[in-house]
Amino acid sequence: MTKVAVWDVPLRLFHWLLAAAVAALLVTAEVGGNYMTWHGRLGLFVLGLLVFRLLWGFVGSSYARFAQFFPTPNRVRAYLKGEWRGLGHNPIGALSVFGLLGVLTLQVATGLVANDDIGFQGPLYPLLDSRWSELFTGIHHLLAELLQFLLALHVAAIVFYLRIKRINLVRPMLTGDKEVDEANSAHSQARQGGGILAAVVVVTIALAVVWVIGSGHVVQWFAPPPPSIAPPPAW
Amino acid sequence: MKTKLALAFAATLCTATAFADAGKGVNDSIKFRQSGYAFMAWNMGKIKAQLEKPETFNKDQVLAAANVIAAVANSGMGALYAPGTETGKGWEPTRAKPELFKEKEEVGKLAGNFRAAADNLAKAAAGGEQGAVKAAWGEVGKTCKACHDKYREKE
Numbered sequence: 001m002t003k004v005a006v007w008d009v010p011l012r013l014f015h016w017l018l019a020a021a022v023a024a025l026l027v028t029a030e031v032g033g034n035y036m037t038w039h040g041r042l043g044l045f046v047l048g049l050l051v052f053r054l055l056w057g058f059v060g061s062s063y064a065r066f067a068q069f070f071p072t073p074n075r076v077r078a079y080l081k082g083e084w085r086g087l088g089h090n091p092i093g094a095l096s097v098f099g100l101l102g103v104l105t106l107q108v109a110t111g112l113v114a115n116d117d118i119g120f121q122g123p124l125y126p127l128l129d130s131r132w133s134e135l136f137t138g139i140h141h142l143l144a145e146l147l148q149f150l151l152a153l154h155v156a157a158i159v160f161y162l163r164i165k166r167i168n169l170v171r172p173m174l175t176g177d178k179e180v181d182e183a184n185s186a187h188s189q190a191r192q193g194g195g196i197l198a199a200v201v202v203v204t205i206a207l208a209v210v211w212v213i214g215s216g217h218v219v220q221w222f223a224p225p226p227p228s229i230a231p232p233p234a235w
Numbered sequence: 236m237k238t239k240l241a242l243a244f245a246a247t248l249c250t251a252t253a254f255a256d257a258g259k260g261v262n263d264s265i266k267f268r269q270s271g272y273a274f275m276a277w278n279m280g281k282i283k284a285q286l287e288k289p290e291t292f293n294k295d296q297v298l299a300a301a302n303v304i305a306a307v308a309n310s311g312m313g314a315l316y317a318p319g320t321e322t323g324k325g326w327e328p329t330r331a332k333p334e335l336f337k338e339k340e341e342v343g344k345l346a347g348n349f350r351a352a353a354d355n356l357a358k359a360a361a362g363g364e365q366g367a368v369k370a371a372w373g374e375v376g377k378t379c380k381a382c383h384d385k386y387r388e389k390e
Contacts, residue, residue: 032380034373117272118379119279119372138390 003177005190006087008061010199014053015173021046022104022151029144036120043111044123044214050105051206059202061194063088071095085187087178096154103147110140112213126219265325268315271307278303279375282360286369294363301353301360301368304375308353313346335386342386349378 007015021042028039057066071091078084079091089097112124114137125133161167172178180188212218278300285297321336323329335342352375359371 031377033377034369036376116380117276117383118376119276119283121280134390141389 001179001181004087004180004188005176006063006172006178007176008064008191008194009176010052010056010194010202011060011064012173012176014049014056018046018049018104021049022147026144026148032116032118036116036118040120040122043108044210046104047108047112047213048206048210050101050108051209052202053101055202055205056194056199059194059198061191062189063191064194069094069097071098087180087188093157096150096157100147100150100154103143103150107140107143107147110136110143113137114140123214123216124218126223261320261323262325264315264317264320265323265329267325268312269325269327269329271310271312271315275304275307279372279379282356282368282372286365286372289365292365294360297368298357298360298363301357305353305357308350313343330388330390332386332388338386342382345378345382345385348381349375352378 025039025042025046028035028042056064062068069086069089069091071094075084075091076095084090112122113128113133115121115125115130115133116137121133158169161169182188281300282297285292316331316336318336320329321331321333352371356368356371356375359367362368
């Protein structure tokens, strides 16, 4: 058995930071009160993480690229027939990756315009009529339930692999390496590409997106102009 | 024959008016309670905005907003949840869950917590110390949420 490098550092960082952030988001939403401020900050952090992952799926190392593991019907069929070979995400695992990323993206998008009727408003709340905020807040709450279900499924799958299939998927996501019988066979290539330069560029873009949205600049650019520059009445 | 007809007509008119009045009472109750919560939300927002800019913290504006919240919280809003107001439309269809009208003890407890938190916020605002105001504001938010989580339909 030899070790083959599969998951790159940025990807692993992304995964564990996302896990921690989502856990904290669920807790802060549950507690409420002043913790909603942290909920908002963490939401923006997840926005940055998702922008990173989206871009890294195109310029990251081999097994991080979406094209490498996208679950096409052929690949899924092959996997179900027991004919799939590979080191990265298998087609079913890939479905869960895209499912979770998709739900999280919708969650961030709806969260940006959501409100809690008490004191919290997403950073893009001023851009829409408040009735849209009501609608998107409702979706945000519904997706939170779906997300918790998907996360439970995700953890259950990892436990299933550990206990039943006797394959540890946690260690590779920590160390980056998977154990294979035959290194560098057709289906056990070590990862390639996705170097420091690509990482720096992608992280910079992610930071820029978060800054633009979180700082209120987007609102300033797109919000309808105020009715007049004169101050409101003082009575 | 004509008298009977006239009497029948008058009776129908009276009944119809009575129902119309009952509908109006429900409509007003729901309108007033929705208004109360929305007005408090506006004032919660004002305090939050002040807390986010400590350099320009205006103690008097914060106190004014906190006093509004305490006043509305202490205005006896329970009266707006009389039987018959479980369904209906105020400014919008009510989102009060049927449980709100059945679990009277629990609702009373949450309402009491909310009033106490609102009174506490007004006190902290009078004191003018930002840390105390922030903590009290957070506690009010939690009491709002406690009732929403249990007794208000999600959007």
